[in-house]
Amino acid sequence: MTFKPPRSFELTIPSRLEEMHAVHNLIGEAIKEFDLNDELAHWIELTISESMINAIQHGNKADPAKEATLRISSIGDSIEIIVEDQGCGFKLDNVADPTDTANLLKPSGRGILIIRSFMDEVDLSVREGGGCRLRMVKRIRG
Amino acid sequence: MSMVLNARRLDDIVILDLSGRITIGEGTLILRDYILKLLGQGDRKFLLNLTDVDYIDSSGLGELVSSFTTVRNQSGQLKLLNLTRRVQDLLQITKLLTVFEVFNSEAEALKTMK
Numbered sequence: 001m002t003f004k005p006p007r008s009f010e011l012t013i014p015s016r017l018e019e020m021h022a023v024h025n026l027i028g029e030a031i032k033e034f035d036l037n038d039e040l041a042h043w044i045e046l047t048i049s050e051s052m053i054n055a056i057q058h059g060n061k062a063d064p065a066k067e068a069t070l071r072i073s074s075i076g077d078s079i080e081i082i083v084e085d086q087g088c089g090f091k092l093d094n095v096a097d098p099t100d101t102a103n104l105l106k107p108s109g110r111g112i113l114i115i116r117s118f119m120d121e122v123d124l125s126v127r128e129g130g131g132c133r134l135r136m137v138k139r140i141r142g
Numbered sequence: 143m144s145m146v147l148n149a150r151r152l153d154d155i156v157i158l159d160l161s162g163r164i165t166i167g168e169g170t171l172i173l174r175d176y177i178l179k180l181l182g183q184g185d186r187k188f189l190l191n192l193t194d195v196d197y198i199d200s201s202g203l204g205e206l207v208s209s210f211t212t213v214r215n216q217s218g219q220l221k222l223l224n225l226t227r228r229v230q231d232l233l234q235i236t237k238l239l240t241v242f243e244v245f246n247s248e249a250e251a252l253k254t255m256k
Contacts, residue, residue: 017167042197042228050200053166099237105211107204110236114200117235 007033008073015060015068015085023052023070030072034079040140043118044079048072050111051083051134059085059132077141078120086131092124145169145195147176155187155255156180157223157248161194164202177209177220186218187255191248193224198232210242223251 009030013019027048031041052070060066066086073080098109116122121137145162158176163169177188190206198206206222213220221243225233233239245251 020166046197046199049165053199053201104237104241105207107208108200110200110203113236114232 008071009033010069010071012067012069013056014064015056015062015066016064017053017056017062019056020049020052023049026070026072030079034074034140036140040138044081044138047115047118047136047138048081048083050114051081051136054111055083055085055087055132055134058090059087061087075137078137078139081136081138083134083136084127084131088130089126089132090124092122145172147172149176149180152252153256154185155189155252156185157189157191159191159193163197163199164195164205165197165199166201170201170205173205173209177213181213181216181218186213186216188213188218188220189223189248189251189255190220191223192226192229196226196228198229203232203236203238207238207241219255221245221251221255223248 009026011022011026013022024045027045031044036044048070052068055068056062060068069082069084071082092112095112096103096109098104098106098113103109115136118138119136120139121135123135125133125135127133145160145164145168148159150157150159160173164173180188188209210220223245225244230239233242233244243254245254
């Protein structure tokens with residue numbers, strides 16, 4: 001029996017959507033390392049991508065001088081994902097409900113709903129020195 | 143894999159066969175530009191075939207909604223065909239299944255658009 005120590009993956013990018021290919025590459029590496037099935041892999045990729053796009057566009061207002069950081073780690077039977085930005089912050093509870101009839105036909109505002117629907121834990125905190133820290137946990141076994 | 147769009151025409155109905163990923167940036171722009179171009183040419187009936195689309199992000203969903211409202215505001219129709227399970231799940235989560243008419247059979251969809 002061999003013991004495989006948990007691995008973490010980390011990436012910091014300037015706030016440009018063109019950098020998302022690096023995010024998808026990192027997610028691909030993590031998915032392979034954590035040996036996730038196709039279904040989990042799909043939703044993990046989608047939710048991480050949504051959270052990084054939020055950090056770039058809404059957190060950092062697409063200012064390339066500001067950075068967004070992604071960390072993906074395995075912790076026991078779970079995967080923990082942390083996304084940090086350097087923006088002004090927001091409250092999860094203040095995000096308009098995109099499933100409300102008044103918002104159904106709006107073109108944006110569904111990212112947080114998708115994240116919350118798939119992840120087992122989602123919490124947002126303010127970072128010391130400014131910016132937001134979104135922490136998400138998904139149980140992958142058990 | 144970015145999105146690929148191929149168009150077919152059956153009488154006055156345009157069937158857009160989409161494949162790949164509908165995501166922020168290129169994927170959403172291709173769809174938007176194409177539908178706007180066809181609207182400008184007078185087309186009003188669109189059926190989006192999503193058989194080969196397995197990945198849509200929130201921007202892609204937003205683009206489907208924008209296309210739907212743009213077409214509807216010009217008295218047109220935009221309907222969806224053959225959702226993959228994952229796309230169906232996303233439309234369920236976001237309640238967009240209450241917005242779009244969705245079909246599993248092209249023939250059935252076309253019948254409602256005549």
